[in-house]
Amino acid sequence: MLVVVINGGDTAEPGTALLIAAAPVGKGRLIDASSVLPALAAVPPSALTGTPAATVIELADPLDPQTVLTRIRATATAEGPLSLYIAGQLQLDRRQRLLHLALARTTPTTMRYTALPWHWLAGELAIRRPDTTTVVVDLVADAQAWQHIAAQGLALGHGVRLYGRIAPASPRRGTAAPAYLKACAAIWRSGARPDRATLHEQAAARVGADDALLLTIGTPPPAGVPAARAAVAADPHPAILAAAQAGRHAEAAAAAAAWEQQELRTHGPGSVQAIHWLEVRADLARLARDPGLSCELWMAAAEARLTRRQAPDDPDVEGAVDRAHHQWEQIRDLPRARSLAPALVRLRQGVPGRQRGALQVLQRRLESLHAGQA
Known part of the structure; x- marks a missing residue:
């Protein structure tokens, strides 16, 4: 109604x-x-x-x-x-x-x-x-x-x-x-x-x-604060980071998601502006000690950059995959780690990165997960 x-x-x-x-x-x-x-x-x-x-x-x-x-x-x-x-x-x-x-x-x-x-x-x-x-x-x-x-x-x-x-x-x-x-x-x-x-x-x-x-x-806020806070609405990153560092992880994540949505509306899906905020959200998940979500978001950022036809050896692409890999290794929820592994393996096959043997290390840990080991 x-x-x-x-x-x-x-x-x-x-x-x-x-x-x-x-x-x-x-x-x-x-x-x-x-x-x-x-x-x-x-x-x-x-x-x-x-x-x-x-x-x-x-x-x-x-x-x-x-x-x-x-x-x-x-x-x-x-x-x-x-x-x-x-x-x-x-x-x-x-x-x-x-x-x-x-x-x-x-x-x-x-x-x-x-x-x-x-x-x-x-x-x-x-x-x-x-x-x-x-x-x-x-x-x-x-x-x-x-x-x-x-x-x-x-x-x-x-x-x-x-x-x-x-x-x-x-x-x-x-x-x-x-x-x-x-x-x-x-x-x-x-x-x-x-x-x-x-x-x-x-x-x-x-x-x-x-x-x-x-x-x-x-x-x-008290008198005199609005001008200072307005100087932060120009660059939201310091306020978002401060919220995360203070343990207000949901507030920080919501703010980053809001900026991402704004960039999506302004510049469209796959834009560098929207991808930037996707990567900010991935790092905020790391700070919140949610490696599963961080891994998923870093993979999404890497896929978005590849869709933009950035090269597999582009530093931003390699960095996103490396961070996804690192966060995946921190996951202690075995079913969650197993569910994310296939997408990460596919990414690693296309973006081997500069650390020699990264794909092999990933595959070995995946084998141990299937064997029921941490």
């Missing part, structure tokens, strides 16, 4: 609010996400956007990730402030280790085709001016997604304010309710109009933390 509400008549720059309530139909549903929409619909649109004039769009239990992406992409082009409210559940793609927002038809086996990758959202928001975007979430995470978030956090990249609550799925409690967003709606319906940080504190206090994760990411 799509509902557009205009509260006009004001000359100030209008704001846009996109409400997404999504969860699988049937036994895979962990949260009754759409139950929050009546509460939010009863809130004046201006409260949702923080602006006198507002446009509000609802997506209730959407079926197709491309439909959601199209709607997010359209709202991301709005000039004024943008607020996204998301109620739903997060699941982890075990193969690529990427978070997804489950949609109505999502199942564990169809996730890659029926759920919305979280980094798609980050990529669409990356095009917006810093500090014009606020995302408020009320999410439940399945066991694998919760472990991923607990280790790496959740973020949407530079310039996006993120508030909300993420709770682990609990079979004992049954289907969860989006209590955090309902508390926000109740505060607004009382007539109060607190700023976003205060609203978050009040809503969180009403529902209680329990074992949930409360998010307050990207709040406005």
Whole structure:
């Protein structure tokens, strides 16, 4: 369902609010996400956007990730402030280790085709001016997604304010309710109009933390900081590296994925700009101690460079394959190492590199893996 509400008549720059309530139909549903929409619909649109004039769009239990992406992409082009409210559940793609927002038809086996990758959202928001975007979430995470978030956090990249609550799925409690967003709606319906940080504190206090994760990411900096941070939006690399070195690996990865998506839109697939950010993501996976993902991304970068007709002995191609090989040797998950080995062997056959016997070393370790040895 799509509902557009205009509260006009004001000359100030209008704001846009996109409400997404999504969860699988049937036994895979962990949260009754759409139950929050009546509460939010009863809130004046201006409260949702923080602006006198507002446009509000609802997506209730959407079926197709491309439909959601199209709607997010359209709202991301709005000039004024943008607020996204998301109620739903997060699941982890075990193969690529990427978070997804489950949609109505999502199942564990169809996730890659029926759920919305979280980094798609980050990529669409990356095009917006810093500090014009606020995302408020009320999410439940399945066991694998919760472990991923607990280790790496959740973020949407530079310039996006993120508030909300993420709770682990609990079979004992049954289907969860989006209590955090309902508390926000109740505060607004009382007539109060607190700023976003205060609203978050009040809503969180009403529902209680329990074992949930409360998010307050990207709040406005103290006076004097914006100019310095703006000098970093010119070159995002230092901020991304700093986040990774501080252990905020999910934030760093989301920012890099967002820049990659922007370069894909600007310069196209296979462009040197997009490949650069693919390689940044590969190195960030190394810093996050995820050698399987790092190996996979380095292989993708090497394949992309070869597709661009770069020579097998090009230093960038050799470097990508060498790094993929090195990361593969660090993998201790034997099934994961076996699954990546055939693609790596094919790459090594075409890009032997400058280390003599690299292909033979790879094949020997692969033989030991098939024999059940580490």
